[in-house]
Amino acid sequence: MLTNPRSDRVKAVRALSRRSVRSRTGEFLAEGPQAVREAVVHRPDLVRDVYVTPEAAERHTDIVDAARAARLWVHDVSPEVLAAMCDTESPQGIAAVCRVLDVSLAAALADLPPDAIVCVLTNVRDPGNAGTVIRGADAAGADAVIVSDASVDVYNNKVVRSTVGSLWHLPIATGVPVPVILSALRERGITLLAADGAGQTLLHDVDLGRPHAWVMGNEAWGLEPEVREACDEVVRVPIYGHAESLNLAMAATVCLYASAEARRRRR
Amino acid sequence: MLTNPRSDRVKAVRALSRRSVRSRTGEFLAEGPQAVREAVVHRPDLVRDVYVTPEAAERHTDIVDAARAARLWVHDVSPEVLAAMCDTESPQGIAAVCRVLDVSLAAALADLPPDAIVCVLTNVRDPGNAGTVIRGADAAGADAVIVSDASVDVYNNKVVRSTVGSLWHLPIATGVPVPVILSALRERGITLLAADGAGQTLLHDVDLGRPHAWVMGNEAWGLEPEVREACDEVVRVPIYGHAESLNLAMAATVCLYASAEARRRRR
Numbered sequence: 001m002l003t004n005p006r007s008d009r010v011k012a013v014r015a016l017s018r019r020s021v022r023s024r025t026g027e028f029l030a031e032g033p034q035a036v037r038e039a040v041v042h043r044p045d046l047v048r049d050v051y052v053t054p055e056a057a058e059r060h061t062d063i064v065d066a067a068r069a070a071r072l073w074v075h076d077v078s079p080e081v082l083a084a085m086c087d088t089e090s091p092q093g094i095a096a097v098c099r100v101l102d103v104s105l106a107a108a109l110a111d112l113p114p115d116a117i118v119c120v121l122t123n124v125r126d127p128g129n130a131g132t133v134i135r136g137a138d139a140a141g142a143d144a145v146i147v148s149d150a151s152v153d154v155y156n157n158k159v160v161r162s163t164v165g166s167l168w169h170l171p172i173a174t175g176v177p178v179p180v181i182l183s184a185l186r187e188r189g190i191t192l193l194a195a196d197g198a199g200q201t202l203l204h205d206v207d208l209g210r211p212h213a214w215v216m217g218n219e220a221w222g223l224e225p226e227v228r229e230a231c232d233e234v235v236r237v238p239i240y241g242h243a244e245s246l247n248l249a250m251a252a253t254v255c256l257y258a259s260a261e262a263r264r265r266r267r
Numbered sequence: 268m269l270t271n272p273r274s275d276r277v278k279a280v281r282a283l284s285r286r287s288v289r290s291r292t293g294e295f296l297a298e299g300p301q302a303v304r305e306a307v308v309h310r311p312d313l314v315r316d317v318y319v320t321p322e323a324a325e326r327h328t329d330i331v332d333a334a335r336a337a338r339l340w341v342h343d344v345s346p347e348v349l350a351a352m353c354d355t356e357s358p359q360g361i362a363a364v365c366r367v368l369d370v371s372l373a374a375a376l377a378d379l380p381p382d383a384i385v386c387v388l389t390n391v392r393d394p395g396n397a398g399t400v401i402r403g404a405d406a407a408g409a410d411a412v413i414v415s416d417a418s419v420d421v422y423n424n425k426v427v428r429s430t431v432g433s434l435w436h437l438p439i440a441t442g443v444p445v446p447v448i449l450s451a452l453r454e455r456g457i458t459l460l461a462a463d464g465a466g467q468t469l470l471h472d473v474d475l476g477r478p479h480a481w482v483m484g485n486e487a488w489g490l491e492p493e494v495r496e497a498c499d500e501v502v503r504v505p506i507y508g509h510a511e512s513l514n515l516a517m518a519a520t521v522c523l524y525a526s527a528e529a530r531r532r533r534r
Contacts, residue, residue, distance in 0.1 A: 042509070136517055141507025169509035204528060240408025240527050242309070242436035246520070250403055253517045254524050260507050261471060 001076040002051075005084035013051070013085040013097060019153050026100050028155035031091040037063045038165030039098050044070035046099040046168075051077045051085060056093025063094065087157040100155060101168065105184055108144040108173035115266065116190060117141065117259045118213035122148040122178050122227055124248065129219045130154065131162020132249035138166035140256035141263070146181050146213075147174040182230050185213050192231040195255050196223050197245045199236035203255060206235050208262035214255050219248040268343040269318075272351035280318070280352040280364060286420050293367050295422035298358040304330045305432030306365050311337035313366040313435075318344045318352060323360025330361065354424040367422060368435065372451055375411040375440035382533065383457060384408065384526045385480035389415040389445050389494055391515065396486045397421065398429020399516035405433035407523035408530070413448050413480075414441040449497050452480050459498040462522050463490050464512045466503035470522060473502050475529035481522050486515040 002009070015021040016029045027048065030039050033056070039047050040063055050067045052074060057064050067074050077085075079093065086095055112118070119137040124130045130152050137145050147154055154160075154174055160167055182192060191212040215231055217223030228234050237246055237254050246254065269276065282288040283296045294315065297306050300323070306314050307330055317334045319341060324331050334341050344352075346360070353362055379385070386404040391397045397419050404412050414421055421427075421441055427434055449459060458479040482498055484490030495501050504513055504521050513521065 132514065132517065135510055136513065138508040139504075139506050139510035139513050139517075164511065164514075166508070166510050204531065237406075237524070238527070238531070239406050240531075241405040241433070243402055243406035243433050244431065246403065246406050247399065247431075250399065250406075250516065250520045253513070254520060257504070257521050257524075260505070264471065264505070264507075 001078060002081050003078045005080045010081055010084050016097065017087040017157060019156070022100070022153065022155050027097055028100060028160070029085065029087070029095055029157065030098050030160055031086045031088045031095045031157055032161065033060050033063060033092055033094050034164055035160055036094050036096045037066070038168045039096055040067045040070060040072065042168040043101060044072060046101055047072050048097045048099060050074045050096045051082060051094065053077060053079050053082050053093040060094060088161070102154065102172050102174040105146065105173045105176050105181065108146060108171040109184060109188055112143050112188065112211065114211060115263055116143045116211040117256065117263065118144050118146065118185065118190060119252070119256060120146045120148070120181055120213050120215045121151055122215060122223065123218040124151045124216065126219050127152050127156045127158030128162045129248045131159040133216065133252045134163045134172070135166040136249065136253035136256055138169045140253070140260040142170065142256060144171045144173070146176060147172065148178045148181060149175045178227055179230070182227070191233070194223055194228045194231035194234045195251055196228060196234050197236050199234035201233050201235045203235055203237050203258055206233060208259050209266065212259065214252065214259070216248060216252050268345060269348050270345045272347045277348055277351050283364065284354040284424060286423070289367070289420065289422050294364055295367060295427070296352065296354070296362055296424065297365050297427055298353045298355045298362045298424060299428065300327050300330060300359055300361050301432055302427055303361050303363045304333070305435045306363055307333045307337060307339065309435040310368060311339060313368055314339050315364045315366060317341045317363045318349060318361070320344060320346050320349050320360040327361060355428070369421065369439050369441040372413065372440045372443050372448065375413060375438040376451060376455055379410050379455065379478065381478065382530055383410045383478040384523065384530065385411050385413065385452065385457060386519070386523060387413045387415070387448055387480050387482045388418055389482060389490065390485040391418045391483065393486050394419050394423045394425030395429045396515045398426040400483065400519045401430045401439070402433040403516065403520035403523055405436045407520070407527040409437060409523055411438045411440070413443060414439065415445045415448060416442045445494055446497070449482070449494070458500070461490055461495045461498035461501040462518055463495060463501050464503050466501035468500050468502045470502055470504050470525055473500060475526050476533065479526065481519065481526070483515060483519050
């Protein structure tokens with residue numbers, strides 16, 4: 001049992017809360033049972049160490065069993081050690097050091113089906129919004145998520161938590177400049193749909209029968225004009241009441257579910 | 268100009284951050300330009316006092332002009348006074364004491380159109396989720412929002428902020444026991460649709476041509492079994508990928524937009 005919250009190992013794990021350390025090591029910390037479970041079940045190949053308190057090991061036998069079955073290192077730690085490792089205030093007794101899982105843009109777009117749905121995040125800065133959009137993309141059955149270079153780091157603990165495991169569920173490319181993303185999608189014959197409250201086309205009028213990508217902008221100021229112009233259509237979710245707008249995560253989820261519903265009807 | 272952050276008036280405004288004081292006085296504080304603008308524009312009859320710093324008065328002349336045109340009291344205050352009044356860390360220089368705007372359940376349901384869409388929140392505790400659902404209901408053109416007695420107070424500052432003004436846009440009844448809500452809706456011939464990840468009916472299979480209410484549960488544990496059973500159908504948003512679920516605000520928005528889209532096609 002690891003009991004010293006000031007040990008080098010604990011410090012090394014805690015350091016993963018810094019983006020620079022994540023970049024250098026290629027590792028991040030998944031905190032809490034939901035994230036650890038998804039990592040262990042979906043991508044055990046990317047899990048390096050699982051840390052668990054005795055109490056959490058008893059409560060989450062499924063996670064510990066799955067980790068042991070996958071021959072992962074499961075370390076018993078005291079609650080003080082776990083708290084010292086984690087960024088979250090109440091990590092619920094379990095965390096895992098994981099290797100980063102993003103793939104190259106080419107790899108993320110390699111196995112798209114002919115009726116692909118792709119979700120592109122440009123300049124999204126708020127961790128909760130970014131994570132919720134990734135979760136929504138997963139739920140709607142999107143085939144890939146691409147996150148632009150000027151966006152929040154997807155391995156930020158708040159992003160990881162907000163994805164509720166979806167981070168491990170679908171191909172994600174990160175750190176790509178927006179023009180590179182758009183031209184790669186265009187080359188593959190994917191229609192670019194900018195989601196924007198000022199769009200000319202209403203969501204229910206857009207043809208979602210083509211392979212397409214939803215291009216989402218910053219949560220406060222939306223899409224940059226040059227990104228909007230580089231897209232094939234600028235689409236807005238209709239507002240039927242008096243609300244000025246939807247927030248990013250809501251608009252993204254409504255758009256992605258419109259795509260999912262169009263695909264369901266065709267298939 | 269009010270400059271004393273320790274004056275009785277400032278203390279009385281600040282006390283509105285407590286639910287008990289809001290209940291007793293029937294007032295709450297709308298903080299920030301977006302909330303104050305919507306209050307002043309949509310329901311000036313409910314605004315008692317507007318407090319604004321010189322800087323904010325210059326930046327938001329539209330709000331100050333609208334408030335003066337509506338013959339509201341606009342008080343100049345120092346930034347220190349505004350900060351002492353507000354719960355928000357950066358209230359952006361403007362706040363308004365408003366009378367509560369909820370109506371009785373009967374009043375909220377009095378003017379429903381024949382193809383009504385109603386949103387019912389039961390036991391929703393998280394302010395951000397509650398506010399976002401109210402915003403989504405407004406955006407989707409819902410005709411009324413009913414909030415059950417065991418839910419977060421809609422005048423909680425975080426709820427007010429998350430609604431981004433929608434609080435003032437549609438009839439809201441609060442504090443009603445769930446069985447009372449359900450039987451009132453049923454009496455008016457409104458179909459009760461429980462939104463639940465374990466629902467038997469998929470969203471795209473449900474008949475949204477009837478007047479109906481979406482009944483939403485707590486963000487963590489969902490709907491209570493007896494509430495689910497009291498509804499006509501238990502409906503789930505289909506999950507196409509590997510995500511375990513959508514969060515409350517996302518699920519509510521997808522359901523409400525499905526209703527809005529069905530209504531648009533009929534009308």
